[in-house]
Amino acid sequence: MEKKQFQAESKRLLEMMINSIYTQKEIFLRELISNASDAIDKIYYKALTDANLVFDKDNYYIRITADKQNRTLTIQDTGIGMNHEDLENHLGVIAKSGSLAFKKENEAKDGHNIIGQFGVGFYSAFMVADVVTVVSKALGSDTAYKWESTGAEGYTIEPCEKDSVGTVITLKIKENTEDESYDEFLEEYRLRSIIKKYSDFIRYPIKMDMVTKKLKEGSDNEFEDVQEEQVVNSMVPIWRKNKSELTAEDYEKFYNEKHYGFDKPLKHIHISADGAVVYQAILYIPESVPFDYYSKEFEKGLELYANGVLIMNKCSDLLPDYFSFVKGMVDSESLSLNISREMLQHDRQLKLIAKNIESKIKGQLQSLLKDEREKYEKFYQSFGRQLKFGVYSDYGMHKATLQDLLMFYSSKEKKLVTLDEYVSRMPEDQKYIYYASGESIERIEKLPQTELVTDKGYELLYFTDDIDEFAIKMLMNYKEKEFKSVSSGDLGIEAEENGDKASDDKNDHQALFDYMKDQLSGKVSKVRISKRLKTHPVCLTTEGDVTIEMEKILNAMPNNPNVKAEKVLEINVNHDVFRSLTEAYEKDKEKLNLYTALLYNQALLIEGLPIQDPVEFTNDICKIMV
Numbered sequence: 215m216e217k218k219q220f221q222a223e224s225k226r227l228l229e230m231m232i233n234s235i236y237t238q239k240e241i242f243l244r245e246l247i248s249n250a251s252d253a254i255d256k257i258y259y260k261a262l263t264d265a266n267l268v269f270d271k272d273n274y275y276i277r278i279t280a281d282k283q284n285r286t287l288t289i290q291d292t293g294i295g296m297n298h299e300d301l302e303n304h305l306g307v308i309a310k311s312g313s314l315a316f317k318k319e320n321e322a323k324d325g326h327n328i329i330g331q332f333g334v335g336f337y338s339a340f341m342v343a344d345v346v347t348v349v350s351k352a353l354g355s356d357t358a359y360k361w362e363s364t365g366a367e368g369y370t371i372e373p374c375e376k377d378s379v380g381t382v383i384t385l386k387i388k389e390n391t392e393d394e395s396y397d398e399f400l401e402e403y404r405l406r407s408i409i410k411k412y413s414d415f416i417r418y419p420i421k422m423d424m425v426t427k428k429l430k431e432g433s434d435n436e437f438e439d440v441q442e443e444q445v446v447n448s449m450v451p452i453w454r455k456n457k458s459e460l461t462a463e464d465y466e467k468f469y470n471e472k473h474y475g476f477d478k479p480l481k482h483i484h485i486s487a488d489g490a491v492v493y494q495a496i497l498y499i500p501e502s503v504p505f506d507y508y509s510k511e512f513e514k515g516l517e518l519y520a521n522g523v524l525i526m527n528k529c530s531d532l533l534p535d536y537f538s539f540v541k542g543m544v545d546s547e548s549l550s551l552n553i554s555r556e557m558l559q560h561d562r563q564l565k566l567i568a569k570n571i572e573s574k575i576k577g578q579l580q581s582l583l584k585d586e587r588e589k590y591e592k593f594y595q596s597f598g599r600q601l602k603f604g605v606y607s608d609y610g611m612h613k614a615t616l617q618d619l620l621m622f623y624s625s626k627e628k629k630l631v632t633l634d635e636y637v638s639r640m641p642e643d644q645k646y647i648y649y650a651s652g653e654s655i656e657r658i659e660k661l662p663q664t665e666l667v668t669d670k671g672y673e674l675l676y677f678t679d680d681i682d683e684f685a686i687k688m689l690m691n692y693k694e695k696e697f698k699s700v701s702s703g704d705l706g707i708e709a710e711e712n713g714d715k716a717s718d719d720k721n722d723h724q725a726l727f728d729y730m731k732d733q734l735s736g737k738v739s740k741v742r743i744s745k746r747l748k749t750h751p752v753c754l755t756t757e758g759d760v761t762i763e764m765e766k767i768l769n770a771m772p773n774n775p776n777v778k779a780e781k782v783l784e785i786n787v788n789h790d791v792f793r794s795l796t797e798a799y800e801k802d803k804e805k806l807n808l809y810t811a812l813l814y815n816q817a818l819l820i821e822g823l824p825i826q827d828p829v830e831f832t833n834d835i836c837k838i839m840v
C-alpha cells in the first residue's frame with residue numbers, strides 16, 4: 215500500500231505542534247471530542263434541509279473506551295463520517311480547517327455552531343499516541359475507509375469494514391518514558407476528569423464504561439466491581455439556561471463547584487448577549503479578598519469557553535485591572551477553539567466582549583451602591599482600594615468610569631460617603647472638597663490642621679489608604695469642585711476672615727520667623743503664622759504637589775525615590791507658647807533655639823513622622839523642666 219506524505223509545510227507544522235503548541239498533553243482528548251461533536255452537528259445541519267434525514271437525538275453520542283491490555287484509547291462518534299476524499303483532505307493537511315469550509319457553506323442556521331475553525335486539533339493526538347487509526351464511514355456512502363499514521367512519516371488510506379455511519383479513532387498510547395507517563399490516559403477516572411474539565415458542556419452524551427463498587431445481590435455488606443455505561447458530561451451548562459429557571463443557590467453552587475473562591479459571592483451577573491457579539495457569561499463579585507489579591511502573585515482573568523469547550527483558565531484580556539476581583543466565565547460561539555494567547559489579544563470579538571463585560575460590571579456595582587448600600591460597603595472595604603488604583607493608573611484614563619464608585623470616610627456622617635453625596639450637600643460658600651490624610655480615622659480626627667475646616671462646619675473626607683491622595687491628585691476635581699488637603703498652603707477660607715490682620719502680623723513677626731527658619735537649617739522652607747490653628751500651638755503644612763503623607767508612602771517604596779515634601783512650620787500666634795517665643799527672641803536666643811527645635815519635633819510627631827534624633831529631643835524636654 216502506498217504511503218502518502220503529509221504536505222511539506224504540514225510536516226513541519228506537525229512536528230512543531232506536537233512539541234510546542236500545547237503544553238498540557240491532556241487536551242488531545244478535548245480536541246478529539248470537539249471534532250466528534252462537530253461531526254454530529256454536521257448531521258444535524260443536514261437534517262434541517264434534507265427531508266429524508268431525521269435527526270433523532272438519542273442516536274447520537276460519543277463513546278470513549280480505554281483498553282489497558284492493548285494500550286489503546288478509542289473515541290467513537292455517530293457523526294457525519296469521512297469518505298476517502300475527506301480523509302485525504304482533512305487529515306492529510308494541517309492548518310486547513312474542514313470545519314471552517316463547511317461552516318461557510320452552511321451559514322449557522324439556528325445557533326448550532328461548529329467549534330473548530332482552525333485545523334490543528336486532530337494532530338494533538340500524536341502528543342500521546344504512536345499510531346493513530348481513523349476508521350470512518352461517511353453519511354450516504356457504502357464504503358468505509360481506514361486512515362492510519364504514525365506521525366510525521368505520512369499516512370495510509372485503505373478500504374475497510376464498518377457497519378454504521380460515523381468515525382472511530384483509535385490511539386495507540388505511547389509507552390512511558392523516563393520523564394513522561396502516558397498510563398494516565400488509559401485510566402477511566404483520569405479520563406473522566408479530563409472530560410469533565412474541558413468537555414462537560416458538549417451537547418451530546420459522552421459515554422464511558424465505568425467500574426463502580428456495588429452491593430452484591432443478596433448481601434448487605436459485600437461489594438463487587440460492576441462495570442456499567444455512564445454519561446460523563448452534564449451537557450447543558452448553567453449559563454445557557456434561562457435566568458428565570460435559576461435560583462441564587464444555583465449560582466452559589468456553581469461558584470463553589472468552580473472553586474472561584476472559598477467565600478460566598480456577594481453578587482452574580484448572568485449575561486446573555488446576542489447583539490454585535492454573541493456570548494454568555496456568569497460573573498461574580500466575591501465577598502472577601504483572596505489572600506494573595508494585593509500581591510504580585512495574583513492572576514486576574516475569567517474562564518474562557520469557545521462554544522461550550524474550555525479554552526483558557528484565566529483569560530486576563532477579559533477584565534480591566536480595576537475590576538480584577540471579578541470571577542467567572544465567558545462562553546462565546548464567535549471564538550475558535552485553537553486560538554493562541556497571542557492571537558486572542560488581537561481578537562476583535564474578544565475585545566468587544568471585554569468592553570461589554572466592563573460596562574456590565576460597572577452597572578452592577580452602581581446599582582449595588584444605589585439599592586444595596588450595605589452590600590456595596592462590604593464590597594468596598596474589600597476592593598475599594600483596587601478601584602482607587604484604577605483611578606490613578608494609566609495617567610487617570612479611567613477616572614470618569616470609576617469616580618462615582620469611590621467612597622471615603624466622612625467627618626460628619628462618620629461612615630463612608632460618595633463624592634456625589636459630599637458635593638451635593640456642600641454649603642454655597644464652600645469652595646473645595648476638603649480632605650485630611652493619616653494613618654487612621656482616630657489619628658486624623660486629632661490633627662490640629664483640621665480645626666479651621668471643621669470649625670467652619672465643613673465636611674471632611676478622611677484618607678487612610680496609601681493610594682488615596684495619589685488617586686485624588688489624578689482625579690483633580692469632582693463636579694468642578696477641586697480637592698483640597700487641610701494641610702495645603704491655602705485653604706480658601708482663611709483670607710476672607712483674617713485677611714488684613716494676617717498681613718500686619720506678617721510684618722510684625724517676620725524677623726522672628728526668619729530666625730527660626732535659619733535655626734531649622736533647611737528642614738522647613740518657611741515658618742509662618744497659622745490661620746488654621748485654634749487651640750494647638752504648632753503644625754506642619756506643605757506647599758507644592760507632594761504632601762507629607764505622599765512623602766511617607768514614596769519613601770517606604772523599595773526603590774526609595776527620596777522625595778521630600780516642601781514643609782512649612784505654622785505657628786499659632788494666639789497661643790501662649792507664641793508669647794514665650796517672642797520673649798525669648800528678644801532676651802534669650804539660646805532658649806529660642808531650644809523652643810524652635812522642640813516645636814519642630816512636636817509637629818513631626820503629630821504628623822506621624824520620625825524624629826531625627828529622639829535622644830536629643832528628650833534631652834531638650836528635660837532642659838525646660840529643670
Ligand SMILES: Nc1ncnc2c1ncn2[C@@H]1O[C@H](COP(=O)(O)OP(=O)(O)OP(=O)(O)O)[C@@H](O)[C@H]1O
Binds near residue numbers: 245249253304
Ligand atoms: N470525528 C470526526 N468526524 C468527522 N470529521 C472529522 C472528525 N475528526 C476530524 N474530522 C475532519 O477533519 C478536519 C480536521 O480536524 P482538525 O481537528 O484537525 O481541525 P478542525 O476540527 O477543522 O479545527 P480545530 O483545529 O479547531 O479542531 C475537521 O475539520 C473535520 O472535517
